[in-house]
Amino acid sequence: MIKNEVKSHQVLHGKSFNPHRRRFDGTLSQNELAFCRQNAIAVAFDPVQQGWVTLDCEEAEGSLMTVRATRDKQPASVVGSTACTFRRWRQEDLPVYRALLDDPEIWAHLPEDYPDPLDAEAARTLIDISIEGQHHDVRAVEFDGNAVGQVRLAFDKEVARDRAGTAELSYWVGRRYWRRGIAKEAIARFSEQAFLQYPVLNEIFAVVDNGNTASARALARCGFQRAGASEEKAGATVYTKRRTA
Template sequence: MSDTGEDSTRRRFDGVLDAEELALARSTGAALAYCPLQLGWVPLTTEDDTDAVTPLSWQVGTLNLYKQIDGTPVYPKPQTLTLRVWVEDDLAIYRSLLSDRSLWTYMLESMPEALDDDTLRSLIALSTEGTHHKVRVAVVGGQPVGQVRLEYGADPATAELSYWVGAVSRGKGYGRQMVSRFIDRVAVRKPYITRLTARVHPQNHASRRLLLACGFVPSDRESLGLAPRGRDGGEWDGFVRLKP
């Protein structure tokens, strides 16, 4: 039987004590510890293994939340982005998003002169009831962050995509998620649409990158049939995405 005293050469990872060793150790007052990794009692000496990494079971209760043993942060997964229609309960956040003048910098439409409740209700009603387009709001953590819209063309196989993202939500990848998910839905629910077009202000580099990441490619406006409209006098860049 091995000695379990301070001069022992037996260390905690040499194996658990058998019944006779455990009884002797307790009778002599030797320091013991229960090892959950080895499922048994082991000597607890000051001469510990210097070449062994302490197992996780010995550190339970000492780790910070979202931290690995080596200290590398483990971050929670990003919140899921979902798509739905605008509802009247969104009135306050809708007004807040549309009141940001920077939002209208690269929009086809000009900022409305008034954003009173009646105007906002009319815009929400138009987005949900119009038969010439489909509008969805992107929601993250219960809060709307942007909008994506598909306007149907005279040719049933073609539609024009447009979108916007609120100022506080930009630069977080929500725009790309929103557009990608919306396109996937369109592909399933309206398989007859085989060509999506989009127009981008020449200085809107972020929107250009987003469209390229979502499978759009630059294309000649005339070939796409993108006539001047709104604040686009014909100088905006054209993009197209063909159904695979």
């Protein structure tokens, strides 16, 4: 392994950052991940902690999914910011979750009907489902330290997820965060992580309403190809992305 000549400790925004710290000292923050990209420090996705760590960290060898953080190999970042990150929803997110999702404009493109309004009990149930579901991976999308939306990878209920060859990607972003490139960033990074985390996964697909041009455009910019009309949902188109390596 070739290691970069980087000092053992850096000071980022007033906080000490050690690129060679122990793996379970925690995942990289947005500022730390940006620093790694700028300095071509190898990072790896940790499926246990659901986040990024430096490949040079202790305990990393042979246990992580490696991605070198050179800028030319990373998906385009959100303008004016470091990358969005992912984490599990928590029940303490309830007020933010409701504020983001209690919006008919978002539900217009979701498969379920809008529960006008989205009350606390319904929101709490949705968070529970996202945490406990055995057939999907659901993550809150964080941007600038705030939860701004959600990504979900759904697997066939009849097939164990580590044996599934295909999975469906869905996502939403709160209205106040629209037109900032966040959906595109989340699609690119979450699909990249999915292919890393599930070696048997060969294809990710998304079903998009024909009127949702912004979503279709974001998928296309992330390498998804138009596959044709959906057989299960009228007025919708299927976009697919296959594993490239």
